[in-house]
Amino acid sequence: MAIDINRVLLLGGGPTNIGNENELDAATLARLSALKKNGTKVIYVDNNPFSVTAEEIQPANIYVKEVNFANVTNIINKEKPDAIMATTGGLNAMQVAWQLVESGILKDNNIKLLGIKPKNLQVTMDNEQLRSLLKEINENIIASKIISDEQGAIDFVRDVGLPVIVKPLSSNHDTNRFICNTEEELEDALSKSFSYSYIEHVSIEQSIVGYKEIEMVGVRDQKGDKVLVSGLEDMDPIGIHSGDSIIFAPTQTLINEEYQTLRTATFRIMDSLGITGCCHIQFALNSETSNYFVTKVSPFFTRSTLLAEKASGYPISFISAFLEMGYLLTEIKLPSRFNKFTPFMEPTSDHIVVKIPVWPFEDVPETDKHLNTMMKSVGSTIGIGRSVEEALMKAMHSSQFSPRDILPSVTNMDEDELINQLIHPLSSRILILMEALRRGYSTDELAELTKIDSFYFYKMRQLIRAQDYVNAHPLTKHAVDVGHQYGLGDGMLAQLWHVNISSIRQINLESNFNVTFKQLEPSAGEMIQDTNIYYSSYELENESEPFEEKSALVIGRGGNQLGPNSAADYYTSEILITLHHCGFKTIIMNNNPNAVSLISQLSNKQYIEPIQLGNILNIIELEKPDVVFLPGNRHFLARELVRRNNRHMKIVVLPADQKIATFNARQATNSVITFVDGKDVLPITTFSFLNDDSDRHLSKIINFKEPMETWQQDESTLFDEAKERIDSEKWQGLVEVLFDRNETGHFDFVGIRPTRITQTALLSKTTGINWVAILVRKYIGKLDVNQVKDALNNRNPQRFAIMKAEFPFKKIGSPKLIGNNHQEVGSSLTFENFSSGSRANL
Amino acid sequence: MAKLILDKMAMQRALTRITYEIVEKNKGVSNLVLIGIKTRGIFLAKRIADRLRQLENVDVPVGTLDITNYRDDVEHDSLSTDVKIANSEINFSIEGKRVILVDDVLYTGRTVRAALSAVMDIGRPSSINLAVLVDRGHRELPIRADFVGKNIPSSQKEKIKVYVSEIDDKDAVEIIK
Amino acid sequence: MTDRYLILEDGSAYLGKAFGSLATTTGEIVVNSTMNGYQEIISNQIYHNQIIVFTQPSIGNTGLDHNSYESVLPSARGVIVREYENLAKDHYKRVSLDRYLTQHKIPGIYDVDTRQIQHHLHQFGNMKASIVDVADDHAFDQLHATVLTNQQVSQVATQAPYANPGEGDNVIVVDFGLKSGILRELSRRECNVTVVPWNYSSEQIMDLDPDGVILSTGPGNPLDLPDSVLKMILSIQSQVPVFAMGLGHELFAMANGAKVSKLKVEHHGSNHPIREIITNEIFFASQEQGYAVDSKSIDHSKLFITHIDLVNGTVQGLRHRENPAFSVQFSPDGAPGPHDSNGLFDDFMEMISRRRQNNGNRY
Structure with missing residues (x-):
């Protein structure tokens, strides 16, 4: 039943930000293997320099461009794809898809939109159309009305009852919302609202503050068969954004009738929108009356979709790619370690997953820290257990x-x-x-x-x-x-x-x-299969068996925080990929549900556990890995693991610890990156640091240009000086030498540090050499440095790469505009051709 | 104001039930042919045929009938049968067959009467039965459906609208006041 | 927190902590993997003589709700779960899971590795089990010596008929160990219901002037019931529309010549896709089945197979070719479980109204 798709244009998720973490890259990467299996050629557009997906696609098929209407239109004209896949690019990609529909470009070029029919995409993107569709299929939506006098408000309240929310409307004044629980409060709110001369209209809507927020994630195929993948229950009531809520999966406080009613509603909505793929629907449920409202319909990948995948063990990302291409649920073949019925069995869990968000308030103190309807968290962690208490405790543990x-x-x-x-x-x-x-x-x-x-x-x-x-x-x-x-x-x-x-x-x-590791899988123990996902519990039966082959344990970064975290996840993912290429069975330990490094395609085994000493020791004891990779910022863990290493296990700290940096001064304008292996010091490239203000402080190095602006004049001098400065007895790996250009134009030496994570990722993109892979190979003794030399000599760069940091300030209501490198939430990448010449033979 | 009478699920179930009843009444599917009346009756007939295939593993022939030239408000006596059925597509003989006529809504009965005339012009079936998704009453002719998906009592001022996903993007029956 | 043991016929023993009643009981052990609806599951009469292992790790979370009982007097023999929460949410905050189980003399054990039990039973099949204070030889001897009754239906079904009045069609429910979900669905459709004992004859039923007859779910082995039940079904199905579920479905199949056999592992859950053959669509429903109709034994000139379970291939639905009579193995009432197949009750009502329109003739 699959439709014939030879070339698909895949829209990326763009730079990470609040509400848009690595989950989109994770979902995209997971579905890449599905597209490959179908023999579909992928053309990918994204400007996220930390995308792991981009590393897995031929460079010729990647457009490093912002996902917007103009860019995508140009790519369509050039590449003539058969289909466009926007569902893993977040709301932005869906909006671009909508613009492509509206402008007739898809129709004119005979391009199929995957996942949802163009007409229905319009419905989901236009609130009024969605409301009328939901009304038509007898789903409840929150009543709202624009009124111009008190009588209108009274009529409205007579229909829907109290409480209501009154919001005065004004085009040029900020206004407050009033929650009215009584008639007196309503009168008060109305008289206040209408007392201002600039207020002519007031919006009034039913208040659902305090209702339970329940989320449902389902999949549907072209024929109309559906599976409810997971229900998610927000512990916090409506009034706190779901992205800031503690979430339990499966639902904990719904009686069967309530759960089934929402399940049925989910299916009805998916049917009426003709979804082929996955859909995430949010509901507000009044637990007194069991009445509910549909609050949000997202026919694309969201954080909750991926959380549902992690919570259930049902591979939504992979399966939904096939569904979008027209396969039926009963036709999808999962990797052989899965039970063949898994795509069309409704997942059932014998474990509990708790998600706790991670907020950026320590890094961005100057903001309102209250949790409300505006999402402020930048990451999340999950805890999994066999009881509610165990899962909650592990989630709390992981989120600290x-x-x-x-x-x-x-x-x-x-x-x-x-x-x-x-x-x-x-x-x-x-x-x-x-x-x-x-x-x-x-x-x-x-x-x-x-x-x-x-x-x-x-x-x-x-x-x-x-x-x-x-x-x-x-x-x-x-x-x-x-x-x-x-x-x-x-x-x-x-x-x-x-x-x-x-x-x-x-x-x-x-x-x-004895700690026991339980497999997280979607049949509650009924089917024998290998999802390769494990969590710990103290029970009788242990299900995780160590590998007979040589194996490597990679410790992940946990929940995203501000700073280089999405780049760090890229780094972890590349470590896993390289270790796999080097013949290791790979084991990842992480608890970030949005992490790319935690998707099942990237490792042989995934442990979802708090990243703390006790938990790591338990895994090491069972798995007896030959190598452990540990991120450089976990000093306590590194120390403890080294101290307890009695079985000659190799411990590699990567990315390197920034604490070993040495500086003479605190400001810099440029740097040289070198690769140091043994006594070889190989210069790779130079950077200009682009600062928006005149502040050249090290912590403000957030925007980069590679190579340096004046490479033609200055690069070779800096290369020479960098080589001199580096003592290979002390420095190994990817080393950055910083310089500050003074008023006279001379470059003063500033200091030396391990190359930071974000720059390493950028370097891989600009040089076409995977530097994480080279570092991994170096530390496990599998590197031929001559190959690195050859690769460096064979480059012929002709353009600048510009990487700029994104900050979360606006999204969380902070007045700040420019931040430091502990406050960045993601980055964007662009290229710019040299005005003349190329930079061959460095 | 449109009011939903049958949603997708209910419509599916009505067709399923009609299919079972056809098999029950005919004691099997041998000699059975389905003729759908344009436009939506065709899709309903095809869906019934799909169900019969699932159930009995037999392909029941499906024909389509355009009764425009048989309607009693059309001057048709002068036309030849070939011309009258030109827009119909019945690529099989109906001689001695059990014909099931399929339409979306049964109302005055005039459409069905026209369809009966057309079928009789084409051949001599052993029997003709009528299956409709909706019977809304107000018959002006003595015609009765043998298989009914749903009886929907209605006033003559109301309109009944049947949507089929093949051409309407959704499956539904609505009553429009 | 008293320690107690769950012991199995094959010699295995699981230590856990007691809740509910402290009675010592014996029954068949079955695993239910439905994620919601512990209250409906425990109170379903189908669990007569059975010890239920929940794979959902936490039960008791929503207390007990007066709308969610499937019978007044539950007859399960025990409840095994990873953890339970003892919380009451009814109006007077009286009834928690612990209190409910204690009142109905159902022992519970929590803090056991239910996932391991699930794996164990899938490997070794159905067996007897006991909930005991001490897992010694004596306890195992007792367990081996216990013969579970085969009079399950007569123990749980009503002894005398009773009415559940409504304004609509006159539906007779033959009670083999009825779950309330069936009555709930009928009263939503305004039926005038009379529930009659399982051993009512077709004459007794027809004398009540039914528009339609429902053969209910119930516990145990259909082969343990006398042939008179099959005769009743054969006679009724030729006169009025019949809708049978669960045990009723197994009996309907037997009445029409099919054979029923015991599954190696009972299946209790709502995660198996069920295919409706006529539409080729899949849906989900709560299944609680220890027996299955043998598909090879079905006389296709009499019965259609209407539904199959895509995972284990078992027959999930049948329909008579000539009479308006059909049956399903699963529970379409969705208490607990998905509502996907709720429309089967509407189909039954349509059958009834079709028959009435045709003045008692079928068509």
Whole structure:
């Protein structure tokens, strides 16, 4: 049934930002293998320099361009694709697809839009059309109306009832929203609104603040067969953006009837939109009445789609690519390690997944830190367990970036502040909720105050009891057992009891407490298959068997934070790919549901665990890897692993630790990148640092031009000086030598550091040489440096690469415009031809 | 104001039920042919044929009938049968067959009467049965459907609109006031 | 938190913690992988004499809801789960899972590796199990010696007929261990329902002047019921529309000459795609099945196979070729489970109204 697609134009997700993390690149990469399997040629457009997908596509088929209407139109004219795939490019790509539909370009060029019919794409992109479609199929939507007098408001409220939200409309004034629970409040809001001369109209809508937010992710094929992949329940009620909410999968507090009603509604909406592929639908559910509203329909990949994939073990990214190409669910062949029925069996879970977001407030202090309808988180982490408590604890554990296994304490907070934060939550909300329980607030009281289902408070109370028990019974066998059951790993127990982790491990040994790794798969144990995804629990049956071949464990970066994190995920992914090429069985440990490095195509085994010492030791003990790769910023882990390494396991710290950098000065304008292997120091290229203001401070190096602006005059001099400055006894690998151009035009030497992650990624894009791969090969002793020399000599660059950082300030309502390199959330890449000449034979 | 009477699922189920009833009544599918009345009856007839294939693994012939030239408001006595059925497509003999006429809505009965005349012009079937998705009442002729998807009592002021996804982008039956 | 054991016929034992009743019980052990609806599952009479292992890791999360009981007196023999939450959400905050199980003398064990049990049963097949205080030889001897009753239907089905009045069609439900979901669906369709005991004769049923007859779900082996039930079905199906589910479906198949056999591993879940043959579409429904109609034994001149399970190939639906009578193995009422096949009740109602329009003649 597959439609004939020879050439598909794949739209990328663009630079990462808030609401748009690596999940789009992850989904795109996962579906690349599906497209290859179908024999489809892929043309890819994206300007994200940290895209792993771009590394996997022939450079000739990649357009490094912003995904916008003009660029995509040009590419279409040149490449004449048969089809366009926009569903993994986020909302932006879908909007571009819509423009292509509206302008008639798809029709004129006979290009098929995959995933959704053009007519239905219009419906989903136009709120009014979507509302009327939903009404037509008897789905409830929030009533809203624009009124010009009080009578209009009264008529409206008579129809839909209170509460309502009143928002005065003005084209040139910022206005406030009023939530009206009573008639008095409504009158008040209306008289306030209409009292301003510049207000003529007021929008009034049904208020659903405090409703439960439930998300459903499903897939549908061309014939109309559907599978509900996963339900997701936001612990936080409507009023807090789903991207900032703690999310549980599967749903925890819905009775069967409620769940099934939403499942059926999801299918009805997918049918009426004729989706072929995946769809993510959000609902607001009133738990008193079981009434619900449809709040959002996303017929494309979202964070929640990928979370549903991670939570269920159902490979949505891969399967939906086939669905979009016209295959039926029953025709899709998964890799042989899966059960052949998996694409058309409805996933059922015997585990619980909890997602906790990561916010940037430490890096961007000058912003409103309250959680509300505007999404502010920049990343997320998941915890998986066999009980709600275990999963929640592991998620909390994973979301903390403290080098030690301990959760922050809020015990000193005064009562007023606590109540204030209960009502106006901040990013630390889960800790505040638990603190309130600890101080004796009842579960009902808290449920009333926060509109969070009391079930969650019961579970938190269990966790508190367990923690209290553990605290009160240090180093006892039973307390270790209790700790394990409630998701407190050995590392946390050690911290709570102020002992070395080996004391806990000794108790485990004596008491025969063994960690067990459970496979995360979509049939709740019914089918024998290998998803290769594992999480830990302390039970009877262990399902993860070590590899017989040589293996490598790669420690991931966890949830995205500001700074170079999406580039770091690129880095981790390339480490995995290289190790695979070098003949290793690869094992990734990570807990970021949006990570590219965690997709199943990139490694032989994925452990979704807190990235902390105890958890790592458990995996090492089972897998006995030959090599462990650890990111340079995890100093405590590196130290501890080296100290405990008694089996001659190779430990490689990559990306390198920036703390070894040495500087004479604090500002720079240019740099030279060299590759140092043994005594060879090979200059690669130069950079100009493009700063928007005159601030040349090292922390403000965020925009790059490669090669340096004045390469024709200055490059060879700088190369020579860099070679002299580098002591190969001290520096190995990819080394950056920084210079500052003074008023006289002379370049002063500033210092030396390991090449940063973002620049390494950029370097791979501009040189066509995969530098992460070279570093990996170097550290595992598989590098032939002559090949690197040849590759460097064979280059013939003819253009500048310009990489500029993106900042999250606007999205989170911060007044800042320019940030430093700890505040960047992603980058964009463009190329610019040299005005003359090429740069051969460096 | 359009009101949804049958959604996609309900429409599917109605066709499924009609299919089972056809098999039950005819004690199988031998000698059966389906003739869909233009336009939407054709698609419904094809869907019934698809179902029969799934169920009995037999291809039941499907013909299409354009009854424009048989309508009683058209002067047609002077036309030859060939001309009258020119826009129909019945590539099989209906001699001695059990014919099932398929239409979307049964209303006054005039369309069906025209279809009966056309079928009789083409050949001599052993029987003719009528299957309709919707029976809305208000018959002006003594015609009765043998297989009905859904009875929808309606006033004469209302319109019944049947959508089929093959040409309308959705499957639905709506009542328009 | 008392320690208790789940012991299996093959000698395995699982240590866990007790909740609910502290009774010692024996039953067949079955695994249910449906993710929602623990309340509906536990109260379904189909679990008479059975110990239910939940793969959904956490139950009790929503307390007990007065709309979600599938019977008044549950007859399951035990509940095994990874963890349970003891929380009450009814109006008076009275009924939690623990209280409910205690009242109905159903023991529960939590904190066991249910995933391992699932793997174990899939490998070794159905077996008996007990919930006991001590897993010693005596307990295993008792378990081996216990003979489970084969009078399951008569133990759970109603002994006397009762009415569930409505304004619409007159539907007779033959109770083999009925789940309330069936009655709920009928009352949504305004039926005037009379529930009659499983051993009612066709004369007794026809004397109630039915528009249609439903053969309900129920526990156990259909072969344990007397032939008189099959005779009743044969007679009824030639007179009025019949819709049969679960055990009712198995009996309907047997009445029409098909054979029924026991599955090696019982299947309880709503994750298997079921194909409706006539439309070639797949959907999902809650399946709770220990027995299956043997597809080779079906006389195709009498019955259509209407639905099959795409995973294990079992027959999931049948329809009579000449009579308006059909049956499904799964639970179309969606309590618990998907609503995908809810329309089967509408089909049944259409059959009834078609028959009425034709003045009692079928067509």
